[in-house]
Amino acid sequence: xxxxxxxxxxxxxxxxxxxxxxxxxxxxxxxxxxxxxxxxxxxxxxxxxxxxxxxxxxxxxxxxxxxxxxxxxxxxxxxxxxxxxxxxxxxxxxxxxxxxxxxxxxxxxxxxxxxxxxxxxxxxxxxxxxxxxxxxxxxxxxxxxxxxxxxxxxxxxxxxxxxxxxxxxxxxxxxxxxxxxxxxxxxxxxxxxx
Numbered sequence: 001x002x003x004x005x006x007x008x009x010x011x012x013x014x015x016x017x018x019x020x021x022x023x024x025x026x027x028x029x030x031x032x033x034x035x036x037x038x039x040x041x042x043x044x045x046x047x048x049x050x051x052x053x054x055x056x057x058x059x060x061x062x063x064x065x066x067x068x069x070x071x072x073x074x075x076x077x078x079x080x081x082x083x084x085x086x087x088x089x090x091x092x093x094x095x096x097x098x099x100x101x102x103x104x105x106x107x108x109x110x111x112x113x114x115x116x117x118x119x120x121x122x123x124x125x126x127x128x129x130x131x132x133x134x135x136x137x138x139x140x141x142x143x144x145x146x147x148x149x150x151x152x153x154x155x156x157x158x159x160x161x162x163x164x165x166x167x168x169x170x171x172x173x174x175x176x177x178x179x180x181x182x183x184x185x186x187x188x189x190x191x192x193x194x
Contacts, residue, residue, distance in 0.1 A: 001174075002171065002172040002173065002174040002178070003172050004092065004094070004112060004135070004168065004172055004174065005092070005174040005178060005179065005182055007092075007094035007095065008042075008092040008093065008094055008179070008182070009182050010094065011038075011092075011093050011094050011095070011096050011109065012035065012038065012039065012182075012183065012186050014096060014098070015031065015034060015035045015038070015096065015098055016032075016035045016186065018031055018098055018100070019031030019032045019034075019035055022100065024102075026102060026148070026150060027100045027101070027102065029149075029150035030100055030104060030105055030146045030150050031098075031100055031105065033054055033146070033150050033151070033152060034105055034144065035186060036054070036186065036187065036188060037049055037054065037152065038093070038183075038186075039183045039184075039186035039187045040187060041083065041086075041087075042087075042091070042092065042179055042180075042183055043179070043180045043183045043184065043187065044087060044176065044180060045187070046083040046084075046087060047080070049083075049152075050076060050079075050080070052151075053151070054151060054152060055151055055152045056147060056151050056152065056153055057076065058074075058075045058076055059075075059076065059079050059152060059153060059154045059155075060072075060073070060074050060075070060079075060153070060154040061073040061074075061078075061079050061082060061154050061155045061156075061157070062154075062155070062156045062157070063082065063155070063156075063157045064157065064158050064159055065111070065138075065140070065157055065158075065159045066159065066163075079154075089113045089114060089115070090113065090114045090174065090175065090176055090179060091111065091112065091113040091114075092111075092112050092113075092179065093109045093110065093111055093112075093140070094109065094110050094112065095109055095110045096108065096109035097109070103145055103146070104143070104144045104145040104146040104153070105143075105144050105146075106141070106142065106143050106144075107140075107141070107142040107143075107144075108139070108140070108141055109139075109140050109142075110137060110138070110139060110140065111137065111138055111139075111140040111159070112135050112136070112137045113135070113136050114133050114134070114135060114173060115133070115134050115135075115136055116130070116131070116132070116133060116134070117129045117130040117131060117132045117133075117134055118130040118131075120134045120136070120165055123136075125165045127165075127167075128167075129167075132167060133168065133170075133173045134165055134166065134167050134168070135165070135166040135167075135168055136163040136164070136165060137163065137164050137166055138159050138160065138161055138162065138163045138164065139159075139160040139161050140157065140158070140159060140160065141157075141158045141160055142155060142156065142157050142158070143155070143156040144156075
């Protein structure tokens with residue numbers, strides 16, 4: 001298994017373990033929602049995040065990632081547009097520190113995404129192989145408020161430093177399908193969405 005896919009699996013396992021160790025029922029519900037949200041988001045099943053069990057009807061997101069500007073996504077359709085664009089690339093999170101309180105959660109992690117050498121060069125990076133796959137990586141802070149019944153209200157996502165470009169070993173590059181297969185263990189019973 002790719003070491004980056006394994007790091008993403010560890011991220012998922014750790015947030016699930018944090019949820020199961022939480023003794024406060026409200027906070028546990030928040031953490032379980034968060035874990036399932038991530039599994040759906042990165043499995044190309046992100047549309048299922050927007051059920052009345054998981055998310056309020058009109059969520060509000062603020063995102064500063066890959067741009068100097070803070071982008072505002074206010075309401076269901078703009079937020080869906082954000083997810084659609086995000087899932088055009090293989091992205092993941094790893095090495096998370098996770099904090100929960102009654103209002104919601106905060107996370108500090110490392111964000112990664114694969115790009116081609118040609119794409120990296122277009123972004124201004126120096127590369128030695130336009131055909132190779134590279135990783136753009138950065139530290140990320142997220143703040144997610146939840147309702148009293150543990151539904152997601154929105155997300156505030158902040159890139160904390162410029163991207164670092166890494167050239168991984170070819171065996172550490174993984175695909176959308178490999179990511180989806182790994183995440184299937186965290187999704188649970190899809191009949192919950194009916």
